[in-house]
Amino acid sequence: MRLEVNGTVHELAVADGKRLLDLLRDDLGLTGARFGCGHGICGACFVLVDGQPVAACTTGADEVAGKRIVTIEGLAQDGELHRVQRAFIDEDAMQCGACTSGMILSAVSLLARTPAPTEAQIRAALAPHLCRCGVYLRAIRAVQRAAATP
Amino acid sequence: MNDVGEWGRPPQRLEQRLAIEPDGTVVARSGKVEYGQGIRAGFARTVAAELAVPIERVRIELGETERVPWDMGTFGSLSTATDGEVLRVAAALARRQLLERAGARWRLPVDSLHVRDGAVLAPDGRVLSYAELVAAEPLAGPLPEPSTLVAASIPEAKPFRPEARAIVTGAARYAADVRLPGLLHGHVLHPPRPGSRLRMLDATAARALPGVLAVVVDGDFVGVVAQHDAQALAAAQMMTAQWDAPPIAGAPFEAVLRDDAGTDAALAAAARRVTAHYHMPPIAHATICPGAAVADVRADRTDLYVATQRPFGLRDEVAGLLGLSPARVHVHPQLMSGQFGRGNVGDAALDAVRLSRAVARPVRVRWTRAEEFALSPYRPPLEAWFEAALDADGTIAAWRQRVRTQPHTYGGADVPAEFLLMTAGRNALPPYRLGRARVQLEVAPAQGRSGAFRSLAAAPNVFAIESFVDELALAAREDPLQFRLRRLDDTRLRRVLETVRRRSDWDARRHAAGHGFGVACADYGGTRIAQVAEVVLEGERIRLERVWCAVDAGRLVHPDGARNQIEGGIQQAASWAVLEELPLHEGIVGAATWHDYPIARCPDAPHAIDVVFTGDATQAPTGIGEPGSVPTAAAIANAVCDAGGGRRRRLPLMATVRDREQAPSP
Ligand code: FES
Numbered sequence: 001m002r003l004e005v006n007g008t009v010h011e012l013a014v015a016d017g018k019r020l021l022d023l024l025r026d027d028l029g030l031t032g033a034r035f036g037c038g039h040g041i042c043g044a045c046f047v048l049v050d051g052q053p054v055a056a057c058t059t060g061a062d063e064v065a066g067k068r069i070v071t072i073e074g075l076a077q078d079g080e081l082h083r084v085q086r087a088f089i090d091e092d093a094m095q096c097g098a099c100t101s102g103m104i105l106s107a108v109s110l111l112a113r114t115p116a117p118t119e120a121q122i123r124a125a126l127a128p129h130l131c132r133c134g135v136y137l138r139a140i141r142a143v144q145r146a147a148a149t150p
Numbered sequence: 151m152n153d154v155g156e157w158g159r160p161p162q163r164l165e166q167r168l169a170i171e172p173d174g175t176v177v178a179r180s181g182k183v184e185y186g187q188g189i190r191a192g193f194a195r196t197v198a199a200e201l202a203v204p205i206e207r208v209r210i211e212l213g214e215t216e217r218v219p220w221d222m223g224t225f226g227s228l229s230t231a232t233d234g235e236v237l238r239v240a241a242a243l244a245r246r247q248l249l250e251r252a253g254a255r256w257r258l259p260v261d262s263l264h265v266r267d268g269a270v271l272a273p274d275g276r277v278l279s280y281a282e283l284v285a286a287e288p289l290a291g292p293l294p295e296p297s298t299l300v301a302a303s304i305p306e307a308k309p310f311r312p313e314a315r316a317i318v319t320g321a322a323r324y325a326a327d328v329r330l331p332g333l334l335h336g337h338v339l340h341p342p343r344p345g346s347r348l349r350m351l352d353a354t355a356a357r358a359l360p361g362v363l364a365v366v367v368d369g370d371f372v373g374v375v376a377q378h379d380a381q382a383l384a385a386a387q388m389m390t391a392q393w394d395a396p397p398i399a400g401a402p403f404e405a406v407l408r409d410d411a412g413t414d415a416a417l418a419a420a421a422r423r424v425t426a427h428y429h430m431p432p433i434a435h436a437t438i439c440p441g442a443a444v445a446d447v448r449a450d451r452t453d454l455y456v457a458t459q460r461p462f463g464l465r466d467e468v469a470g471l472l473g474l475s476p477a478r479v480h481v482h483p484q485l486m487s488g489q490f491g492r493g494n495v496g497d498a499a500l501d502a503v504r505l506s507r508a509v510a511r512p513v514r515v516r517w518t519r520a521e522e523f524a525l526s527p528y529r530p531p532l533e534a535w536f537e538a539a540l541d542a543d544g545t546i547a548a549w550r551q552r553v554r555t556q557p558h559t560y561g562g563a564d565v566p567a568e569f570l571l572m573t574a575g576r577n578a579l580p581p582y583r584l585g586r587a588r589v590q591l592e593v594a595p596a597q598g599r600s601g602a603f604r605s606l607a608a609a610p611n612v613f614a615i616e617s618f619v620d621e622l623a624l625a626a627r628e629d630p631l632q633f634r635l636r637r638l639d640d641t642r643l644r645r646v647l648e649t650v651r652r653r654s655d656w657d658a659r660r661h662a663a664g665h666g667f668g669v670a671c672a673d674y675g676g677t678r679i680a681q682v683a684e685v686v687l688e689g690e691r692i693r694l695e696r697v698w699c700a701v702d703a704g705r706l707v708h709p710d711g712a713r714n715q716i717e718g719g720i721q722q723a724a725s726w727a728v729l730e731e732l733p734l735h736e737g738i739v740g741a742a743t744w745h746d747y748p749i750a751r752c753p754d755a756p757h758a759i760d761v762v763f764t765g766d767a768t769q770a771p772t773g774i775g776e777p778g779s780v781p782t783a784a785a786i787a788n789a790v791c792d793a794g795g796g797r798r799r800r801l802p803l804m805a806t807v808r809d810r811e812q813a814p815s816p
């Protein structure tokens with residue numbers, strides 16, 4: 001099967017029923033998508049598939065054949081952080097970081113579709129991502145900061 | 151389990167704590183661990199300030215049992231107050247020794263010299279780097295008492311978290327991310343109740359599954375090792391076992407925390423009596439990454455890559471299990487998802503150790519979400535009964551309070567009484583003038599895995615006390631904030647109350663339809679904290695609009711980190727209060743997915759959390775990790791009552807809504 005991950009095309013033999021999350025983490029060593037629940041409910045494992053945030057834990061590897069996948073590892077270009085990553089650092093919008101990969105990817109997708117989102121739109125975009133440490137307000141500010149960054 | 155150690159003093163020698171490497175990097179070592187509370191950042195700032203080096207040149211080593219000094223564990227919001235202070239003193243002593251060495255070489259008086267950017271400077275412009283000064287002889291010596299060394303002032307700086315870049319790029323490693331050559335994957339068949347005896351096991355079908363390398367049965371321990379995680383999980387789910395659950399052990403522990411003569415008589419004689427009963431359900435840690443560990447057990451050494459708050463406790467436990475000397479067990483704490491007490495037990499690490507020993511290969515165990523709910527410790531339920539007497543002028547003349555809960559620590563029946571008191575009794579004594587009072591505490595034996603959760607019993611105790619105080623204020627027809635101030639002696643606690651009063655414009659607050667305001671406060675281990683919550687009732691929904699918070703935690707080492715902790719504590723506690731209840735039947739958890747145990751999401755977050763620090767920079771720092779979560783539930787419940795939603799004496803506040811919404815869960 002053919003798969004484009006973070007700009008690199010992979011030819012992989014994939015076992016039946018393999019989840020995209022296991023493929024990324026175990027076969028490609030991309031562990032930035034975290035395992036939180038396996039049910040599509042917590043958002044820790046989100047990646048972008050053709051620009052859309054999806055739960056990698058409930059997505060079959062076969063469903064993404066031929067699609068463009070971006071994981072958190074693929075956002076920075078030549079060591080230059082994406083403005084959303086930068087904004088999460090500047091707002092210190094993280095504590096343990098377990099939810100951060102997913103939140104950042106959902107925010108990247110939101111800003112691609114909606115360059116100047118309202119606060120309600122930001123909250124809705126971050127809604128799939130559970131954060132036990134409670135950094136929601138900082139994450140909202142980080143997305144606002146990123147939106148204001150050229 | 152050896153969970154309850156002494157409050158051991160950290161080692162007091164410079165060479166155990168701090169070293170300067172040939173490239174000038176300052177390495178500071180602590181047995182504490184980082185799980186998002188920002189201690190690495192706080193320690194780095196402290197050391198950088200004392201030694202006048204850029205923070206990027208400070209490396210903090212945390213919890214690596216091979217290299218850092220022994221430590222009891224990371225809990226109680228004590229890291230900055232204890233170990234942060236030790237590192238500060240170590241860095242200050244290092245600075246003094248570096249100045250003395252440079253002075254000796256140059257034959258110049260020490261007070262003519264300065265430190266800057268990792269070097270000592272002479273008045274004539276000569277420079278000696280720290281690395282040069284320690285090349286012949288590393289820094290060493292006993293650490294003096296903190297008070298003998300003046301603290302360098304730490305500059306306000308933009309947020310700096312050493313782990314931040316790794317987190318936002320996905321490079322951060324959590325226990326489940328560790329990969330060793332030849333790594334295998336394991337799952338364990340856990341009995342529903344800890345300590346159960348295995349009566350019957352059928353593993354025939356599991357053994358035949360592809361990828362399965364071993365089914366490990368060792369007494370009451372049953373596990374499976376496979377090539378891939380999914381194979382091990384499938385095999386574990388295919389095994390059937392029957393267990394004999396142990397009886398619930400131990401007798402209830404009872405203590406009288408305060409007992410004034412004449413309490414009963416004063417209650418009987420009072421002009422007005424108010425009584426109430428409060429109930430807090432069990433709640434789950436609900437950490438985002440389920441328990442995970444990689445163990446590599448070999449003949450000569452064992453390495454463990456884990457999430458733990460007690461690296462040394464875990465080391466000793468594993469050494470005991472393997473019959474090894476603790477010096478041969480090396481614990482490598484990884485970055486971990488928010489623990490808040492969760493990481494005080496070894497769980498997944500012990501699973502991985504037993505499986506790795508059995509197959510003589512490194513094994514990773516990563517629990518499922520269902521296992522994380524079922525097997526990780528939870529905060530036990532707490533009930534509180536109150537009876538208070540008010541005089542005609544509103545003075546509290548008498549107070550009777552009874553609290554019943556289960557252990558807020560681990561270790562079952564072996565926990566010493568004073569430890570039960572310190573944990574279950576935390577903040578059970580109200581800070582107010584109460585007249586004649588009796589306060590009793592009962593700790594019933596744990597039915598399941600009850601344990602320590604952020605602030606221990608303080609949050610439930612303060613919910614009950616601060617709700618009841620509100621009821622008294624209403625009965626006395628006094629403003630609830632003023633009512634508290636009039637009955638408090640502690641000036642620092644009064645000051646945080648006065649501060650939230652101003653910040654929230656309490657005296658001018660307006661009651662639009664469905665809006666309400668509530669206040670609550672606490673002194674948590676020396677940190678004074680007060681909060682005002684504003685809520686809106688929308689039908690049965692409770693919408694938290696805003697929280698104002700004032701905190702006095704003495705000197706702040708990392709102000710934005712402290713703010714992050716307080717905001718997070720409030721957000722987490724708002725979720726506990728409004729939404730959370732762990733379904734539990736005789737100690738067995740009835741939640742398997744997040745649908746069974748919803749926590750607050752981003753749209754539930756309030757519009758703003760306003761945090762101000764009122765602490766005095768000359769006062770020693772006190773904890774900030776836990777206190778934020780302590781008064782929140784009462785502030786919200788008091789606001790709900792103020793908004794016309796009635797007095798709610800049971801948490802969660804929105805149980806009815808939750809039950810209805812969760813009914814059709816998949
Ligand atoms: S791990 Fe995929 S949504 Fe939770």
Ligand code: FES
Pocket residue numbers: 094095096097098099100130131132133134135186438487488
């Ligand atoms: S920062 Fe810990 S879960 Fe979000």
